[in-house]
Amino acid sequence: MGVTVPFEAGRKRAHEPSLETLQALVAEDLAEVNREIVTRMESGVPLIPELAGHIIGAGGKRLRPMLTLGAAKLCGYSGRRHIGLAACIEFFHTATLLHDDVVDGSDLRRGDASANALWGNKSSVLVGDFLLSRAFSLMVEDGSLRVLEILAGASVVIAEGEVMQLTTSNNTETSEAEYLEVITAKTAKLFTAACQLGAIVAERPVVEEKALEIYGRNIGIAFQLVDDALDYSARQATLGKTIGDDFREGKMTLPIVLAYRRGDEDERRFWRRAFEEGDQRDGDLARAIALMERHGALADTVERARHYGAVARDALGIFASGRAKDALIEAVDFAVQRAH
């Protein structure tokens, strides 16, 4: 097991790319965002901060709100609006995590018991609705119709992506294009909005907003592709996550799409049995990983991620060099290279 991809030509670093540069760049703002999050998940109903605190507090990277903060810095923004909006983005993200875990029947989240495992599906659905509503009230407080259009529009697209994913689940005929459509909507749309907001609060020209939009979409796609490869990779275990969750849930991610299409009739019968007939047996996951390796499906999934990462990096070309740009570019490298 383990995906081997050559280190990117022409790029050398003294250290492994990480999110630390971005974290250092936005540290002060992020501390404020965290305070805003804690304040705004308060409620007279104790179960709400209790359950929300469990998932919001538990080791998330805060990647999406950091992108809003980083994009605002890149655009030279010196106001305060990005704080509430970054909190809004994180509430949004957390609401979808809560509902995803219910839909996927996941007992674990980041190596810890999931909220639905601890409090039950009912609580997760309803507290997810609360966080979604709180996200909306935060964006209304910002008071800009442009911001509201972007976030309300993103919310519709994300929900459509989630439903689309449900309908492609267990369908081995899912194409790479359909898979891309799903992740562009359900994952990359929130990254897109998160980055776009940086240019909007700073009232930068459309060309910069567009650039951040493209950056956001592409880092989002790269991020999801690597996530989908990691789900089958030994690297995952070192992150405290289980391997093969997507397999057990019958999720048609790109590694499976590629392995199925590159496989022979015997292999396809195996995939159909495991994914469509839901007949999974001992040893199936190991066989699945062996097939993906034989066909280079995991390495090529990461290779696709590298492509989207390159597009994300180039989108930032129009911005002046500096700490913010460096940090956002390193975030792309991190998104891609954490596969190794």
Next chain:
Amino acid sequence: MGVTVPFEAGRKRAHEPSLETLQALVAEDLAEVNREIVTRMESGVPLIPELAGHIIGAGGKRLRPMLTLGAAKLCGYSGRRHIGLAACIEFFHTATLLHDDVVDGSDLRRGDASANALWGNKSSVLVGDFLLSRAFSLMVEDGSLRVLEILAGASVVIAEGEVMQLTTSNNTETSEAEYLEVITAKTAKLFTAACQLGAIVAERPVVEEKALEIYGRNIGIAFQLVDDALDYSARQATLGKTIGDDFREGKMTLPIVLAYRRGDEDERRFWRRAFEEGDQRDGDLARAIALMERHGALADTVERARHYGAVARDALGIFASGRAKDALIEAVDFAVQRAH
């Protein structure tokens, strides 16, 4: 079985109060709202209009959007904004119905198979999220920050009410005040917002907006109280609904709250067994209804509804007489008297 409440003193009608007067008043607008609903639940993901169409199309009264339309008429509004907002209110309502049915594990909705029974819980959660997002995008399209504040705020309160209800479930110690807090949030808040919007789009003075707010909250509470009584009433069967759903789900509605508090220690043991220990046996529902009847719990629940209905009616006192006012008052009478 069957609740007997004296016909309201001093009020006589040639016909049973119904929603027909309100329906006739807003018929044209409602047809437009229905078209808007059909258009806006469209999506490139076929499961969305399919599932949403099932629940939106299936025999709902459209009471909440009709209240927005009726309130706008009462305020002499002649514009178009109330159409989109009424559709928004209905999307909101439908999203909560979808999630409620998942949370309650209901197989039936209005005598028909529920969406979760037909498409599964996963689809209902995610299509509910879509409808919630669509509701938000409709209110953003309206473009008024005042409207957005009201609806985003309502959305938070409704979600809090739903979680609060979950935490009072199976708790026989729930007080009448706590129960009222739950239904004021989870049910009456949407009625409140629906009615308030009528005055806001018509740009009427605060005193009229306030009046419609009070009308909405009180008709909403009355409506929920009667619903909760009907759940144990023979009348329910004639509406194609099952009896005792709330009992089986351990929902602490006012009839139970009253019966528990008025009962002796032996009765309370029964309620605790059925609600807290979840140990329900053959004949328990019949015994529960007999106890409620003995203590007048159903009749007094309707009596409480009558009180809130009276407050709702009086709130409209400041408006000039006319068709719109008559229709909104008859809607209150309908909300209360459908108990019989």
